Amino acid sequence: MLLTSKAASQREFCNWAGNQTCRPAGIHMPSSEAEFVELVRLVRARGQTLRVVGAGHSWSGIACTDGHLVSLDRMAEVLELDADAGTVTVEAGVRLHALVDYLLERGMALPNLGSVAEQSVAGVISTGTHGTGVGIGNLSSMVESLRLVTGTGDIVEVDRESDPALFAAARVGLGSLGIITAVTMRCVPAFNLYERSWTLRFDEALCQMQSLVDRHDHIKFWWLPHTGRIQVFAADRTPREPTRVKLMHRIDDSGLLKPVFAGVLGLGGRYPEMIPALNWLVAATYFADYELVDRSHRVFNLPMPPSHLEAEFGFAREDAESALEQMRALIEWDQIRVNFITEVRFVAADDIWLSPAYGRESCQLGAYIGETPQWRSYFEGVEQIAWRMGARPHWGKTFFAGAEQMREVFPHFDDFLEVRERIDPDRVFSNAFTRRVLGS
Template structure:
């Protein structure tokens, strides 16, 4: 079995599982919306009262809006927003796990406001519709010989959704995606349109790059791009303690570095990407899905004995470099994620990162049911008001649970560890924080709330989750 990026294969996993493979189809369904198909263009009907019409990727967030709209133009969007006195929430690919999107009012899908609108060959500035998905943006930039400096490991999100939640990749010198924004265009609560740059609207620019969709609906972004480049990826298997001891040095040594820990194994996968010159090998087929099925099967058959589980899987895993490939940056940095899950991700100050990680591992391994790999990444700072990275470099720790399994322990067992270590939650993933905690974490949180009230005094863009975050009343 070849090894793919992000998960190590269990060399003996299928044998250990005794052939009792979990049917892949249970996990492979993406539901009704195929976010990975180029040109996907859904046609939402109005939602009859009481009927489900929207849910997020994992299915944990659902809504029955009064109307689901898919405007074909900015002007149509402007008229929709100006013409309603009710609540409005923008939506994109539905890949957030938190409750940012659901609304019982009007939900506006920005998917048709997509594509490359202009590219300045001299400056490298590229303007895209806000509903453009990351994979579409990366492909269109590559066709023009351009790229973003970095990408996250999932690329089905819209630009608006990924920027508004501070989505990021990994690399200690590389910032989150929103830091590449040079300008944006936004429709406000009264139907007005603002063109925003750092110079024209400095506060709105600082707040709007990570806006949670609370300031208005984005229609386009102008991004700084770089010349297209190739990367070489190496994946290797190492003891988790050894990898943690080397983590800081590896993060400094490689352009992109991340690692994954496999609970109850004592083993981890290191993944590096570095600039590559010359011919490329291309990447092979991903085997992540079958790997996760093997890990789950091993949990199901050996979960009663964590010691035996660790011994068997430790013996089965290979050692050293298990993948060495090269390709265009956008083809290596992002991967397809068909297996559904729920996720909590916190960003810890680098000084507390490894301490927090050890505490999380120790706490997780008190549970026999955990099998999903943990993900650890490194992010450089920026200056957006609600960016989790606006006070210095941070280490990101993400934990996952299969979509059909409980994840309440995220909040009871793991979130307190992150909070004790100064962690800030990913805005698009599970967390329980509200206004008081967020005000303590973000020096500009009060300024953001004041600007939100100025732009949207009636709370048109609020929903219950945002009202909780902002400490606002919500009476719908």
């Protein structure tokens, strides 16, 4: 079962963004739950370690390992749809875009989605990935039950009633509690969204931010540093039929914008002094007023952007404006040239122990940047702001702090460790990332 050949041991894993690579001892693609069980038991017996990868869309080192790497790509089927109950059960490796298409064909949809749909279901759950809308939780909060192969090679099916502690831990489990093999999630009848977008001055947007969050089902803000302009995207459910989409969406869908944007990022990376002028050019091209009606997933999802780096933290909702002001001050005072948007989204409170939105409505503030010499100083500065304000990291994005900082911002951090001790006592699912953020 284990891949022990020289060729297998030399295979390298690289994530989507290209910023995380590793050379696992073996790469495995089981096609059944029984094969997962066999693999875990063999790895455990040998005193080795194992990590699971979905689509490799995380910027953090969460999937990297020098032990065994397990892909979910052969566990990617939709198992059951119960439209009356409003649930769909899937194998954990199914990609979000495939699930969205399956549901749409049957008149159903997920209540919310993030900006891209290339990730696996297990990946978005394990990292606390989200969309936007203060009345709607992240994708982990949509989980009704899941099946897990534990560190002892046992199979458990867990929900809120059967094992409340494990359920509170495993819905954002960082891949450290076992291998998720199947998930049952809530779904809803398919719906359309009316989206309107417009531009505000930076200070004007901050003044209106909280009222706009309350007023709309889904709201996000894009600030392009060095421009003083924020683009607002507001979307609400509507019975209206889809309308003709805006021109820029057509360009995005045709694939024409991505290479142009990639060229702009590359130019800014080579000549950082040009970034402010380039940002003004991008804002003048893309930031425009429009309105449209479309299927929910087409409003939520955007075409895959060019490769770039991301850091993100979940602030208390009421800290949104202050955090954004401090980010602007950081960029100006340290003269950091930032050639990508800062994104502001909002998520409902939940009861998941390692969720950035645990116990409070969350403002998810994403700091993005192309490959430039200042990317690390930018992310370190943003992280310092986050820690001062009690923010929590997005597990799939870049941050540098360790377990002691996690203990300060996640009230149930030690409860999570107790659950891990119970179901993975030998740390089969550990790697450098988990040792840093959870402690050795």
